[in-house]
Structures are given as structure tokens and as C-alpha cells.
Amino acid sequence: MIADIKKNTESKMQKSVENLKNTLAKVRTGRAHAGLLDHIMVDYYGNPTPINQVASVGLMDARTLSVSPFEKKMGAVIEKAIRDSDLGLNPASMGDVVRVPMPALTEERRRDLIKVVRGEAEDSRVAVRNLRRDGNEQLKKAVKDKLISEDDERRGTDDVQKLTDKYIADIDKQLADKEKELLTV
Template sequence: MIADIKKNAETKMQKSIESLKISLSKVRTGRAHVGLLDHVMVDYWGSPTPINQVANVTLLDARTIGVQAWEKPMVAKVEKAIRDSDLGLNPMSMGDVIRVPMPMLTEERRKELIKVVKGESEDARVAIRNLRRDANDQLKKLLKDKDVSEDDERRGQDDIQKLTDRYIVEVDKAFAEKEKELMTV
């Protein structure tokens, strides 16, 4: 029973870390990467479709993303979707290929993005602590129902705390990496 609680808590904490990494990958730095456009939706014959399902997304160079629509009529729609996204990008159509240059980040914008990243990291920490609380509550319920001894419950709580500490360190590491990436000119 205690092992199931620990395993469940660890699985959920791992999902929190993955969610954080996905959120951080959407925060734009000065460099181009194809994952930046993953959440951009294109109107494909009336239904919103992810951009990577209607076009090839590649890196042309360190500061430019290239998008090549699979169908000629989609070029304008893909370009419009990128322009209308919340990424602040200005795509330029050149025949079949849409070039998406990454604008340089100002110092002020970098600091704003760090605040966003810090907020995302804190949300992940809170989620992990909530998972710890839920797991500890389950352990206390087992103790109350006399399904486990006090020693087993205490050991279980110690293990849950070690898990929590480990995942909080991962959150801090992800935040530090993203902060360094944002501040690199």
C-alpha cells in the first residue's frame, strides 16, 4: 500500500516536471528552435490543426525558422497563424517557404521573460508540494484505519519527503537553465 502511494506520487511529480519543461520551451529566447511553433494552430479547411501537421518546420539558421506548407493554398493561412500567435513573430513568405526570423530580445524583455519563467517554476514547486501533502494524507489515513504501523507511516512520509526534495531540485535546475539561456545574448 505504501509502495503504491509512493509510486503514484512519483509518477505525478514526474508529470509536473514534464509539464514545466513544456511550458519553459514555449518561452522564446533569442535563438530559433522548431518547438517554438508547436502550439500554433492553423485553420486547415475549417478545423484548427497544429502547424506541424500541415507544414514542414525546420531551422534555416540559428535565428531563422523555415516553414514549408504541404499544400500551396495553406501558405497564407500558415503565415497568418504564426503572425496571430502570441509569440510576437513576423513571418515573411518567399514562394513556398515562410521564413520566421527571431527578433533580438531587449534587456527589459529578457527580465520580463525571467519573471514568467520564475512564475512557471513556482507553480511546479507548488504542484509538487501539493502531491506530497496528498500522499502524506493517504499515509495518515492508512495509519488511522490501522492498516500500517506508525513506524511504516513515518518511513513512508520520509520517503515522500525525499522524493519531493529531489523533484524540487529538478525544478530549480530547469529554471536555472532557462534563466541562463534567456540572459545569453
């Protein structure tokens, strides 16, 4: 019973941390990385399709992405989808390949992005704490229903707290890494 509650809580906390990792990957730092375009949807024969399913995304150099469509006629559609996205990028076609240069970030923009990143990290911390609360409530309910003893509940609560501390530390590490990356010119 306690093991199930811990396992369930830990898997949900892991998903929360993974969600933060994916969100932070979308924050543009001025350096190009292939995962930056993953959330962009392209109109592929009337269906919204992720860009990585209609083209291969790679790096030309440290500040330029190359997008090679699998079908030649998709180049213009991909270019439009990137331009219309919330990333503020300006792609350009070069034959069959769409080049996506990363503009340099200003100091003010870097500070704004750090505020956004900190907000996302705090949202993840709150989610992990809510999961801790839910796990503790499940343990209390199990004691009330006489499924476990109070000593088992106390040990379970301690284990859930250790999980919480572990995942909050992981969130803080991701935040520190992203802030360092954003401040690097």
C-alpha cells in the first residue's frame, strides 16, 4: 500500500520535472538547438503535424538551424509555420533547405527570459509540493481506513518528503543551468 502511494507520487513528480525540462528547452537563448522547433505544428495535407515529422531539423552552425523538408513543396509551409510561431524567428529558403538564423539577444531580453524561466520553475515546484500533499493525504486516509499503522504512515510521509526534496533540488539545478545558459553571451 505505502509502496504504491510512493511509486505513484514519484512518477507524477518525475513527469512534472520532465515537463519543466521540455518547457525550458523552448526558451530561446541565442544558440541554436534542434529541439527549439519541436512544438511548431505544420499544416500537412490539412492536418496539424509536428515539424519533426515532415522535415529533418539539424544544425548548420552554432547560431543557425537547417530544416530539410521530406517533400519539396513543404518548404514554403514550414517557413510560414516557423515565421508565425511565438519564437520570433525569421527563416529563409535556400533551395530545398530552410535556414533559421538565431538573432542575438539583448541584455534586457535576457533578463526578461530569466524571469519567465524562474516563473516556470516555481510552477513546477508548486506542482511537486501539491503531489506531496496528495501523497500525504492518501497515507492519512489509509490510516483512517485502518489499512496501515500510524508508524507506517510516518515512515511513508518521511519517504514522500525525501522524494519532494529530491525533485525540488532537480528543478533548482535545471533553473540554475538555464539561467547560466541565458546569461552566457
